[in-house]
Amino acid sequence: MIKFVDISKIFTVKKQRIDALKHVSLEIRTGNIFGVIGFSGAGKSTLLRMVNALETPTNGHVEIDGKNINKLSFSELRKVRKDIGMIFQQFNLLNSKTVYENIAIPLILNHIDKNEIDRRISRLLKFVELSDKRNAYPAQLSGGQKQRVGIARALATDPSILLCDEATSALDPETTESILHLLRKVNQEFNITILIVTHEINVIQRICDQVAVMERGCIVETGSVLEVFSNPRQQMTRRFIRTVIPDKIPAIIQNKLKNDPRYYRIIKIRFLGNNAQNNILYHVNKNYSAETNILFASVNELQKTVLGIFIVQIIGDDLEIKKITDYISSHQIQWQEVRL
Amino acid sequence: MINLGVPYSQIILAAEQTLYMVFISLAIGTATAIILSVSLMLTNPGGILKNHIVYTVINTGVNIIRSVPFIILMVFILPLTKILVGTRVGTTAALVPLVIFIAPYLTRLFENSILEVNKGIIEAAQAMGASYFEIVWHFILPEARGSLILSVTTGTIGLIGATAMAGAIGAGGVGDLALTYGYERLNFPLMFFTVIVLIVFVQIIQSIGNYFSAKARGY
Numbered sequence A: 001m002i003k004f005v006d007i008s009k010i011f012t013v014k015k016q017r018i019d020a021l022k023h024v025s026l027e028i029r030t031g032n033i034f035g036v037i038g039f040s041g042a043g044k045s046t047l048l049r050m051v052n053a054l055e056t057p058t059n060g061h062v063e064i065d066g067k068n069i070n071k072l073s074f075s076e077l078r079k080v081r082k083d084i085g086m087i088f089q090q091f092n093l094l095n096s097k098t099v100y101e102n103i104a105i106p107l108i109l110n111h112i113d114k115n116e117i118d119r120r121i122s123r124l125l126k127f128v129e130l131s132d133k134r135n136a137y138p139a140q141l142s143g144g145q146k147q148r149v150g151i152a153r154a155l156a157t158d159p160s161i162l163l164c165d166e167a168t169s170a171l172d173p174e175t176t177e178s179i180l181h182l183l184r185k186v187n188q189e190f191n192i193t194i195l196i197v198t199h200e201i202n203v204i205q206r207i208c209d210q211v212a213v214m215e216r217g218c219i220v221e222t223g224s225v226l227e228v229f230s231n232p233r234q235q236m237t238r239r240f241i242r243t244v245i246p247d248k249i250p251a252i253i254q255n256k257l258k259n260d261p262r263y264y265r266i267i268k269i270r271f272l273g274n275n276a277q278n279n280i281l282y283h284v285n286k287n288y289s290a291e292t293n294i295l296f297a298s299v300n301e302l303q304k305t306v307l308g309i310f311i312v313q314i315i316g317d318d319l320e321i322k323k324i325t326d327y328i329s330s331h332q333i334q335w336q337e338v339r340l
Numbered sequence B: 001m002i003n004l005g006v007p008y009s010q011i012i013l014a015a016e017q018t019l020y021m022v023f024i025s026l027a028i029g030t031a032t033a034i035i036l037s038v039s040l041m042l043t044n045p046g047g048i049l050k051n052h053i054v055y056t057v058i059n060t061g062v063n064i065i066r067s068v069p070f071i072i073l074m075v076f077i078l079p080l081t082k083i084l085v086g087t088r089v090g091t092t093a094a095l096v097p098l099v100i101f102i103a104p105y106l107t108r109l110f111e112n113s114i115l116e117v118n119k120g121i122i123e124a125a126q127a128m129g130a131s132y133f134e135i136v137w138h139f140i141l142p143e144a145r146g147s148l149i150l151s152v153t154t155g156t157i158g159l160i161g162a163t164a165m166a167g168a169i170g171a172g173g174v175g176d177l178a179l180t181y182g183y184e185r186l187n188f189p190l191m192f193f194t195v196i197v198l199i200v201f202v203q204i205i206q207s208i209g210n211y212f213s214a215k216a217r218g219y
């Protein structure tokens, strides 16, 4: 388990004080894929770099499996770092070395003998599907291939934690997809805890179990991806999630609604997981006289379950509308009123 | 063959002296400069072993020596030369000022080469739990190698120029041959010949440097 305990970080640049992190506390359970999302400058990288003490807190401390890593001597810290792999947005491979030599470096640092290095690298190259690039130089590889080398290098010493700083931000969507798939595989096959920081919400949606949303050095929202995505509380979170899970009435329909002379209310209904609830509208229509009209609907896969969002116009008097919303509530379905 | 006015054996001796001075001082100078430039990189204000005192001492020392013209430096440190090699004159005596001249020069060139190394590489190294020595040895020097080789090439050529002046303390060499025989005795063919030899030297060194630098860069 990785535990951030009341971490603050202050940078002073030219007498100017920057509060990069403000009282951040967070727990990352072993074996999880934990995503941190936020806009540029939110403090994500600073937070991530606390885990291997590339950055040290001004206040607070980081615990890994109960050990306060900010209290370690340099040589003890180096041992901890050897158990933490890290991959970077810009890959940070050595251009003067081949793929093989790049992956060999952490093994050489661990004084592993040549034959064993050879065996491990062959296995790693197979795992990241780059066996044919063994003797290529980074300059001869695509971005996705470079990141695969980065992942192989990070995994070479069998770490128990993998840190990913914007690991897919320099890649196109398709390559991003394949790298995320690979990270998922890393997590499942080796049970490695993965901490990802990103500004791409789809990264969180695709592979994370838990998410924390950061804004100006603070964690403003955190929880399981399912919880946060289905019920985002902060404005910022909603803005992020909306880009992958739209929940807005299309503009054309909004305009039509403005000219609708009838009395109506609009509600947004969310279904999580249980598909059987999707037929709620059928029952509403059967049992109540008010007219319902679907303005928007989307169904998204999330964490191996389904998140459905319906925006429905209910045309009828207040009493009739209340009966319907009470009915929906009585089925433990979340809904909220939408105003144009 | 054309008559150059001096025996061929003397020309060959001069060439040997030049090569001797260049290579010995280059070897010692390069080793020193690697240590100094790495120290500068590590201890500079943004470095991973930030140390104001060490940085300032090396930086100032390099600047001071670099601002003294070689011919003056050579004469100025004669007492030191005497202490180190037991004599003030001759080819071996010239090694002392040559090393003191070339080491700070190479330090500056190497420092630039090393600072060009992507900071991300150093970060990756730290994340792997590398010690400071390992960071330098396995990451920074290999990454800077191509650029370092070009710096050595530039330094070597500068060194050849300096050896010509070493004649002033009786070190001999090709440059001295050109000055004493070619210039003072108005032996134009010899002068012309030594110029050609020096041009060929420099060309060969530059080509070798370019070749190995490209190779070290891995493409």
Ligand SMILES: Nc1ncnc2c1ncn2[C@@H]1O[C@H](COP(=O)(O)OP(=O)(O)OP(=O)(O)O)[C@@H](O)[C@H]1O
Binding pocket: A011, A012, A013, A018, A019, A020, A038, A039, A040, A041, A042, A043, A044, A045, A046, A047, A199
């Ligand atoms: N070494 C440093 N020295 C001074 N200020 C820093 C340093 N590192 C980060 N900062 C500042 O701390 C704040 C948070 O930076 P950080 O890199 O953690 O943001 P981020 O969320 O990772 O942003 P991005 O998405 O752009 O990578 C920024 O205001 C940044 O300027």
Ligand SMILES: [Mg+2]
Binding pocket: A044, A045, A046, A165, A166
């Ligand atoms: Mg960042």
